Amino acid sequence: MNPAPSTGPRDGDPAGNGSPAAHRQAYLDRDAADPLAFVRERFILPAGLIYLDGNSLGALPRALPDHLQRVVTQEWGQDLIRSWNDADWIGLPARLGARIAPLIGARPHEVIVADSTSLNLFKLLIGGLALRPERRTVLTEAGNFPTDRYMMEGACALLGRGHRCLALTGDVDEAALIAAIDEDTALVVLTQVDYRSGRMLDLARITAAAHERGAIVLWDLAHSAGAFAVDLGAAGADLAVGCGYKYLNGGPGAPAFLYVAERWQEVMLPALPGWMGHAEPFGLEEGYRPATGLRRQLAGTPPILALAALDAALTVWDGVDLSALTAKGRQLTASFIALAEARLGAAAGRLVAPRAPTQRGSQVSFAHPDAFAIMQCLIAAGVVGDFREPDILRFGFAPLYIRHVDIWDAVDRWVEVMRAAAYREPRFNRRGAVT
Numbered sequence: 001m002n003p004a005p006s007t008g009p010r011d012g013d014p015a016g017n018g019s020p021a022a023h024r025q026a027y028l029d030r031d032a033a034d035p036l037a038f039v040r041e042r043f044i045l046p047a048g049l050i051y052l053d054g055n056s057l058g059a060l061p062r063a064l065p066d067h068l069q070r071v072v073t074q075e076w077g078q079d080l081i082r083s084w085n086d087a088d089w090i091g092l093p094a095r096l097g098a099r100i101a102p103l104i105g106a107r108p109h110e111v112i113v114a115d116s117t118s119l120n121l122f123k124l125l126i127g128g129l130a131l132r133p134e135r136r137t138v139l140t141e142a143g144n145f146p147t148d149r150y151m152m153e154g155a156c157a158l159l160g161r162g163h164r165c166l167a168l169t170g171d172v173d174e175a176a177l178i179a180a181i182d183e184d185t186a187l188v189v190l191t192q193v194d195y196r197s198g199r200m201l202d203l204a205r206i207t208a209a210a211h212e213r214g215a216i217v218l219w220d221l222a223h224s225a226g227a228f229a230v231d232l233g234a235a236g237a238d239l240a241v242g243c244g245y246k247y248l249n250g251g252p253g254a255p256a257f258l259y260v261a262e263r264w265q266e267v268m269l270p271a272l273p274g275w276m277g278h279a280e281p282f283g284l285e286e287g288y289r290p291a292t293g294l295r296r297q298l299a300g301t302p303p304i305l306a307l308a309a310l311d312a313a314l315t316v317w318d319g320v321d322l323s324a325l326t327a328k329g330r331q332l333t334a335s336f337i338a339l340a341e342a343r344l345g346a347a348a349g350r351l352v353a354p355r356a357p358t359q360r361g362s363q364v365s366f367a368h369p370d371a372f373a374i375m376q377c378l379i380a381a382g383v384v385g386d387f388r389e390p391d392i393l394r395f396g397f398a399p400l401y402i403r404h405v406d407i408w409d410a411v412d413r414w415v416e417v418m419r420a421a422a423y424r425e426p427r428f429n430r431r432g433a434v435t
């Protein structure tokens with residue numbers, strides 16, 4: 001149930017020429033017809049706040065605090081160490097991986113929850129490079145998320161065997177990426193949805209092109225998993241990583257996930273051979289023997305409280321139709337673009353997100369010279385998005401809890417912020433440690 005492709009900026013806006021009240025009502029009508037409307041109740045959201053930052057930190061699932069409390073007081077407090085077996089704490093990384101798998105088109109045994117996205121990137125970089133030992137190039141784009149770049153450079157340097165990271169610069173499109181894959185490309189490492197612009201790469205197309213040239217692809221799904229339906233299986237994907245705290249709502253610093261296609265699982269040795277990835281962790285053998293399957297990608301003791309939070313967070317997906325998720329994300333972003341351009345004109349800044357809904361994640365960005373101050377002022381007005389260097393106003397639309405009327409209200413508040421030029425006040429120019 002994908003919507004028809006957009007042919008113009010006004011396409012997403014249901015009632016562009018009505019009175020403001022009628023216009024807003026058209027958004028409420030969309031909410032009334034929204035097949036995912038029931039899911040918002042599964043979250044705790046501050047009254048009056050329009051939270052467009054679920055692509056940075058997902059909202060709090062309603063079931064999470066009680067579940068965490070029970071794990072702390074009962075499973076830890078009363079049952080103590082027995083819970084590793086009795087509550088199957090030891091099985092949580094694989095169980096949660098199996099719950100994430102359908103969101104990304106993987107089979108249950110192809111996903112496991114562990115460590116952070118950065119660490120998983122590193123593990124799969126080292127593991128992936130070993131799958132193509134005769135090749136030396138890791139291909140990416142310069143605009144990829146910094147941790148991806150740093151990890152690539154670090155992995156190449158650490159291996160010390162002449163590997164190099166080739167980061168394409170400029171306005172890199174899919175054709176340019178594909179053209180750069182050659183017989184020396186061991187790994188192509190890409191973030192599917194660009195964290196700044198929201199541009200979405202065609203995962204299946206790039207994977208197929210890389211395979212044609214004998215390369216492996218490592219996808220970063222940080223801004224994909226839980227934002228729209230991903231289909232790693234249909235794409236024949238090799239490796240992927242993703243975040244637990246963005247669209248999966250596992251809480252600040254939640255554990256991440258990694259995906260290794262079944263065909264690579266036994267071939268790829270773990271880069272970090274820790275005891276939890278040993279065939280028999282409690283055999284306490286002198287030598288390392290990797291576990292069969294994905295469990296070998298675990299290194300140390302799993303963080304049970306953080307996993308318990310993610311466990312509860314994943315219950316929000318019960319009964320969610322993923323095609324409706326994709327469709328809603330596209331509709332929310334389309335109407336946000338249409339309304340912002342119609343009501344703010346040049347004051348919105350320059351749209352940097354793709355206009356075609358199929359080429360965009362569930363995120364919209366505008367470039368504006370005063371982006372930082374405007375975003376601070378918007379936050380003060382109850383619209384929480386974020387700022388990204390150098391000049392990006394970034395708005396994320398988590399389809400599980402953002403309503404259509406939130407789009408109308410957010411743009412309405414943005415109009416006020418620009419009309420009053422309140423963002424020029426010095427207090428909106430003070431930067432905290434985290435932007």
Ligand SMILES: Cc1ncc(COP(=O)(O)O)c(C=O)c1O
Binds near residue numbers: 191223
């Ligand atoms: C695309 C992308 N990859 C990786 C990360 C970093 O993940 P972590 O800090 O959890 O390791 C982020 C964080 O926002 C991201 O946006």
